[in-house]
Amino acid sequence: MDTVLEVKGITKKFPGVLANDHVDFNLRKGEIHALLGENGAGKSTLMNIIYGLTSPDDGEILINGKATHFHSPKDAIACGIGMVHQHFMLVPVFTVAENIMLGSEKLRNGVLDIVQVNKDLKELSTQYGLEIDPTSLVHDLPVGIQQRVEIIKALYRKAEILILDEPTAVLTPQEVEDLFIIIRKLVDQGISVIFITHKLKEVLSIADRITVMRGGKVIATDDPKQTNEQALASQMVGRTVILKVDKTPAKPGDVVLSVKDLHVQDDRKIETVRGVSFEVRKGEILGIAGVQGNGQTELAEAMTGLRHAISGEIRIQDQNVFNHPPRDLVEKGMGHIPEDRQKHGFVMQYPISDNLVLCSYYVSPFCRRGVLQNSAIGTNAENLIKRFDIRTPSPYVPTSKLSGGNQQKVIVARELSRNIKFLVANQPTRGLDVGSIEYIHHEIVQMRDEGIGVVLISAELDEIMALSDRIAVMYHGEIVAILPADKVTREELGLMMAGSLKPEVSTI
Ligand SMILES: Nc1ncnc2c1ncn2[C@@H]1O[C@H](COP(=O)(O)OP(=O)(O)OP(=O)(O)O)[C@@H](O)[C@H]1O
Ligand SMILES: [Mg+2]
Structure with a gap:
C-alpha cells in the first residue's frame, strides 16, 4: 500500500516541555490510522505540525514520498491535508456556506459566487453522504452537524489526508455511528484518515492501525486485531488502569438540591425543559441520561445560574435559589463542571x-x-x-x-477541591485519557461518600451506568423515569432515551 504521509524524527519543544520527541509516524492510502495517548502526550502538537500550524524544531515531513516544508496551513492544504480541530474553528454567526468558503472565497465579477458554492456543496454532500443545509447559521446547528461542516470544509479544499482531532469527544453515540459511516465512505473513496480519540472501544472498532504516544514519544503501533482495551490503556498511561469504577452502595442523607416543575427555554425561545422535578440527597449520585439536545444543557445552565428559567423552583437545602446568579449559588455550596470548558x-x-x-x-x-x-x-x-x-x-x-x-x-x-455541598458535573471527563478518568471517577465517588450530592450529566452511557446511584432519563425536555441504577440495563436505558420504551420499573 502506498504511504501518503510520513513524518520522521519530528521534535518540538515548548518552554519547559518536550511535546514531540523524535516522532516517526506514517499514513497509508485509504487507511484509518488512530492516534492514542494520554493527555499532553503530544498528539495535537504532532497534528498541528503536519497541518502547518506549528513548525517542528527538527524532523521531516514527506507527502507521497516528497520532502515538504510547511510555513502555514495554506501550504498543507495545497498538499491535500485537511484538519478538524479538537476545539472547532467555525464562525458561529456565518452560514454553513460562508464558513466553508472562508479563506478560499470564490468570486464572480468581484462578488461572492454563493450560487456556485451551494452547488459544489450539494455535490460533495451527495458524494460522501454528508447531508447539510448550506444556508443555515452555524450557531443554530447541533455539534454533530457543525463537525460535518468542518469535514466538508476540508473536502471542499480537496483534502486527501484528513486529520480528525478527537472528533467523537463531543458527539452522542448516535452521532458517533453516523460519523463512522461517513469516515468509512471517505476511506472507500481513497481518502486517508488520522483519527485521534480517547475512547478505546471506538479505536478497536474503526482503526486499521493504532499508534500510541506517551510523553512526546511513539510507544507502539498496534494491529487492532492483536490488542484489547486493557493493553491499549496500559500502553497509553504506562501502568495498569482499572477500567471499572469501584464503589459501595450509597448512603443518602437529607435532600441538598431540589428542582420542582422547572421550565426553561433555549436561545431560540423554544421550551426545552418542560416541567422537570427531582431531588438530590447528600451522599448520592443522580445521573441524568439522555440523548444530547433533550434539554440537559438548558437544565444544567438553569440549575447553575447561567440561564434564566421561566418558572419553577430550585432549592439548595431549604433556601429558594430560583434564578439566583452563579456567585450566590457558589457561595451556597455549588460546584459546577460546565459542559463547554472554554466558554464557561x-x-x-x-x-x-x-x-x-x-x-x-x-x-x-x-x-x-x-x-x-x-x-x-x-x-x-x-x-x-x-x-x-x-x-x-x-x-x-x-x-x-x-x-x-x-x-x-x-x-x-x-x-x-472546594468546600461544596453539591456538584453539577456536566460531561466531567470529556477529553480525558483513561488514567485521568479513572482518577476523577474515584474522586467523585469519594466526594459522594463524604456526603456531597452529585448531579451527573453525561452523554457517555458507560459513565452514567458506572457512577450513578439513581438514573433520571430525560426525553423531549421531561424526565420520563428515575430508576435505581442497579435495576436497569444499558439496553433499557438506550430505548428510554430514544423514547421507545415506557419505563416498567417503578419510578423512585
Ligand atoms: N502553544 C503551546 N505553548 C506551550 N506549550 C504547549 C503549546 N501547545 C502544547 N503545549 C504543551 O505540549 C504538550 C503536548 O500537548 P498536546 O496538545 O499536543 O497534547 P495532546 O496529546 O493533544 O493531549 P490531549 O489529549 O489532552 O488533547 C503539553 O504538555 C502542552 O502543555
Ligand atoms: Mg489534543
Whole structure:
C-alpha cells in the first residue's frame, strides 16, 4: 500500500516541555490510522505540525514520498491535508456556506459566487453522504452537524489526508455511528484518515492501525486485531488502569438540591425543559441520561445560574435559589463542571494558578484586606497540579497553552477541591485519557461518600451506568423515569432515551 504521509524524527519543544520527541509516524492510502495517548502526550502538537500550524524544531515531513516544508496551513492544504480541530474553528454567526468558503472565497465579477458554492456543496454532500443545509447559521446547528461542516470544509479544499482531532469527544453515540459511516465512505473513496480519540472501544472498532504516544514519544503501533482495551490503556498511561469504577452502595442523607416543575427555554425561545422535578440527597449520585439536545444543557445552565428559567423552583437545602446568579449559588455550596470548558470553565489567557481560584479569589486565604495573596494562590496551584496530575511546566503558564485534557483537569481540580455541598458535573471527563478518568471517577465517588450530592450529566452511557446511584432519563425536555441504577440495563436505558420504551420499573 502506498504511504501518503510520513513524518520522521519530528521534535518540538515548548518552554519547559518536550511535546514531540523524535516522532516517526506514517499514513497509508485509504487507511484509518488512530492516534492514542494520554493527555499532553503530544498528539495535537504532532497534528498541528503536519497541518502547518506549528513548525517542528527538527524532523521531516514527506507527502507521497516528497520532502515538504510547511510555513502555514495554506501550504498543507495545497498538499491535500485537511484538519478538524479538537476545539472547532467555525464562525458561529456565518452560514454553513460562508464558513466553508472562508479563506478560499470564490468570486464572480468581484462578488461572492454563493450560487456556485451551494452547488459544489450539494455535490460533495451527495458524494460522501454528508447531508447539510448550506444556508443555515452555524450557531443554530447541533455539534454533530457543525463537525460535518468542518469535514466538508476540508473536502471542499480537496483534502486527501484528513486529520480528525478527537472528533467523537463531543458527539452522542448516535452521532458517533453516523460519523463512522461517513469516515468509512471517505476511506472507500481513497481518502486517508488520522483519527485521534480517547475512547478505546471506538479505536478497536474503526482503526486499521493504532499508534500510541506517551510523553512526546511513539510507544507502539498496534494491529487492532492483536490488542484489547486493557493493553491499549496500559500502553497509553504506562501502568495498569482499572477500567471499572469501584464503589459501595450509597448512603443518602437529607435532600441538598431540589428542582420542582422547572421550565426553561433555549436561545431560540423554544421550551426545552418542560416541567422537570427531582431531588438530590447528600451522599448520592443522580445521573441524568439522555440523548444530547433533550434539554440537559438548558437544565444544567438553569440549575447553575447561567440561564434564566421561566418558572419553577430550585432549592439548595431549604433556601429558594430560583434564578439566583452563579456567585450566590457558589457561595451556597455549588460546584459546577460546565459542559463547554472554554466558554464557561475558565479564562483562557489567565495563568492556571488564577483559574484554580476563580470561584474563591476574593476570600481568605487567597485574599486578605482586599489584596490578592499570591503565595497562597501559588501554593494552592502547586498542590492541585500534583494531586490532579495536570501536565504543565509551571503553575503560571496561560491555561490556553495546556492540552485539551489538561484544561479539563484544571476545572475538575478547582471544583472538586472546594468546600461544596453539591456538584453539577456536566460531561466531567470529556477529553480525558483513561488514567485521568479513572482518577476523577474515584474522586467523585469519594466526594459522594463524604456526603456531597452529585448531579451527573453525561452523554457517555458507560459513565452514567458506572457512577450513578439513581438514573433520571430525560426525553423531549421531561424526565420520563428515575430508576435505581442497579435495576436497569444499558439496553433499557438506550430505548428510554430514544423514547421507545415506557419505563416498567417503578419510578423512585
Ligand atoms: N502553544 C503551546 N505553548 C506551550 N506549550 C504547549 C503549546 N501547545 C502544547 N503545549 C504543551 O505540549 C504538550 C503536548 O500537548 P498536546 O496538545 O499536543 O497534547 P495532546 O496529546 O493533544 O493531549 P490531549 O489529549 O489532552 O488533547 C503539553 O504538555 C502542552 O502543555
Ligand atoms: Mg489534543
